[in-house]
Amino acid sequence: MDVLDWLARWYAAQCDGDWEHGFGPRIGTIDNPGWSLKVELAGTDCDGRVLERVTHNYEHETDWWTCWTDDNAFHGAGGPLHLRSLLEAFRDWTKDVA
Structure with missing residues (x-):
């Protein structure tokens, strides 16, 4: 399924x-x-989960993205071509709920 769907x-x-x-x-x-993503986690299956910062840097100064949690929210930021990377990282992280 497409990440936007x-x-x-x-x-x-x-x-x-x-x-x-x-x-x-x-x-x-x-x-x-670039892009920013913030998803409040209160009331979801991910409420209270923690993600230590994960950073991906590539060859160009605008070719990067990073994700983390803080204050019960999932955060992501990345270069102008990495909105999909942020959304996919969030999707993959939510699937790791035990």
Whole structure:
């Protein structure tokens, strides 16, 4: 399944009439340039899980991405061509729930 379809289904599965009013994925841009991703984890299967920072640096200064958790939220940031990398990292991390 395409990662955007997966994210839409993941979001829909979290919606319970309350959660979606205060939580959910936030996709934005950063000035490096690049993308940011933040997903509040409260009320999800990943609530309270921790991810130590994972960083991928490639050959060009805008060819990078990194993900971590902080304050019960999944965070990601990356260069302008790595939005998909951030979303895939989030998807893969959510599948590791024991």
